[in-house]
Amino acid sequence: MSNLKLSRLLRIRSLFYSKYEKRLAASIKHLVGSKPFNLSLYKLAIKHASAAEESINGMKISNERLEYLGDAILGAVVAEFLFIKFPYRDEGFLTEIRSRMVNREALNQIAIKVGLSKIIAEEYKGKNLVSHKSIYGDALEALVGAVYLDRGYHFCRKFILKRLIIHFDLDNIIKTTSNFKSKVIEWSQKENVEVDFKTVSVSGNQRFKEFEVELIVNKEIVATGKGATKKKAEQEAAKNACEILHIAI
Amino acid sequence: MSNLKLSRLLRIRSLFYSKYEKRLAASIKHLVGSKPFNLSLYKLAIKHASAAEESINGMKISNERLEYLGDAILGAVVAEFLFIKFPYRDEGFLTEIRSRMVNREALNQIAIKVGLSKIIAEEYKGKNLVSHKSIYGDALEALVGAVYLDRGYHFCRKFILKRLIIHFDLDNIIKTTSNFKSKVIEWSQKENVEVDFKTVSVSGNQRFKEFEVELIVNKEIVATGKGATKKKAEQEAAKNACEILHIAI
Incomplete structure (x- = not known):
């Protein structure tokens, strides 16, 4: 029409x-x-x-x-x-x-x-x-x-x-795009808990890698993240953790 | 052009x-x-x-x-x-x-x-x-x-x-649209862990409610979900848990 x-x-x-x-x-x-x-x-x-x-x-x-x-x-x-x-x-x-x-x-x-x-x-x-x-x-x-x-x-x-x-x-x-990792670390200091980022796997070849990172709070895996660099994977894991743990971002 | x-x-x-x-x-x-x-x-x-x-x-x-x-x-x-x-x-x-x-x-x-x-x-x-x-x-x-x-x-x-x-x-x-809750329950039986869905809050009025549900595995909160019904909130929590716990769906 x-x-x-x-x-x-x-x-x-x-x-x-x-x-x-x-x-x-x-x-x-x-x-x-x-x-x-x-x-x-x-x-x-x-x-x-x-x-x-x-x-x-x-x-x-x-x-x-x-x-x-x-x-x-x-x-x-x-x-x-x-x-x-x-x-x-x-x-x-x-x-x-x-x-x-x-x-x-x-x-x-x-x-x-x-x-x-x-x-x-x-x-x-x-x-x-x-x-x-x-x-x-x-x-x-x-x-x-x-x-x-x-x-x-x-x-x-x-x-x-x-x-x-x-x-x-x-x-x-x-x-103000958040640095999720630093938010998680701030939170852990305030809550007095132990936080660790652990790279659990790296796949791919020299040119293209995929990292998988676990975010561990008091020895419990809270979130995971993947990314082409360790930093990106950690950010992703931290972002997921912010959601799961209700950390304000 | x-x-x-x-x-x-x-x-x-x-x-x-x-x-x-x-x-x-x-x-x-x-x-x-x-x-x-x-x-x-x-x-x-x-x-x-x-x-x-x-x-x-x-x-x-x-x-x-x-x-x-x-x-x-x-x-x-x-x-x-x-x-x-x-x-x-x-x-x-x-x-x-x-x-x-x-x-x-x-x-x-x-x-x-x-x-x-x-x-x-x-x-x-x-x-x-x-x-x-x-x-x-x-x-x-x-x-x-x-x-x-x-x-x-x-x-x-x-x-x-x-x-x-x-x-x-x-x-x-x-x-094949998944029933995430049943996937989580199947998984818990196989892994021999205790799974519980706990409604932690209900907000809203008679006509419009929002439920928040926690999915608890061996007394640890693994995921949360929100929804207009308890069932929807549980599905959402179960879906998140499938991702976090790497449960195949």
Whole structure:
């Protein structure tokens, strides 16, 4: 369908919008940069699981499926953005920065900055919405999924680049990229436990090696890590340990 | 640039292809379904880290950056494919099936099926390539990255859907989706250790809960998991434990 036809259809449909729908459509336009074609996608995107209705077949109607889709699309667009922005950095760096950009806390912040949190607050005004800490970040991913389905990849990519990524403080993200090993060592000193990194295997040949490292706390293996260098394997093991031991990073 | 201009440029450039380049271009055409515009992207895609050359600034030239990009694009296309194919399944199911489709072993198999392994074998004929087990799967992801950069999202999406996903035995993948908890219990019986799943916290309200579960092996916490139900949290903890304890799944 051509854009012209679509926009005509849109105008006709929007004649029948309820007051609530008119307000939501305006908010979405403000957020995304263009009127929604299929408003129901956006209605779904702001429906958190805690407010889900059950459909006839017992399925919960919430934004979780859209969140799954949006997460993947966002991941791809951010991956390409970093790939182009940092032509001389290796994939380890790119992967780490990407995971810092799309983590729950970062997405929560972006959702608040772009005003998605206000739309959600409006939606649940007076309702008993559990103040789940990742509700805004989840909805932001779901919104990306909705934009993708509503407008296609190119529009969605532009939306992510021009209206979401722009809010990231990339310099700061890069600067604070954690040294997981030192976090684990700090933690061990505070907790007064013994930490040891043990290289358990090295495979490959002279040019391409893979190290496997175990992180041992008080003689118990807590986590393992693999990498092309001992340092990378240790970082990986330390990163896994931070997660398992709930060490703040 | 229009496709016409590009294809003219392509024809001119391909006049200067070496014998090696002609053969590679033909292989890529067979694999991807269309002649490559920028052959150097594909040359890079089949360059495994173990055969990497160092550039002047000391950077290793290998397919790892393309692999990072391709992984993200593949993830997005597979996510959408499953989203559309299973309109009534929840995001937990979609996430699990996706991770089974894009795991290293599955991608290795696809790379062999589509003949990418042959191109790589040809490339490294007589050279001392370490037989790294994930070399084909890595190259397949890098190829997706190359196709994306060379031809754009829509072409790449079609390539993934029509020429890669078609080789997945989806019914089989769904059937064998693991029950991680039962894997851990089997393992504990074989190893004669004591395993316990302990719910450590429940947050949220009546409609939306989050459970946190610890998996305890011989009185040591080995892994934790979170989820909207106790069952989901236990599965998540068991899945993490399988990874940490190297339990085959």
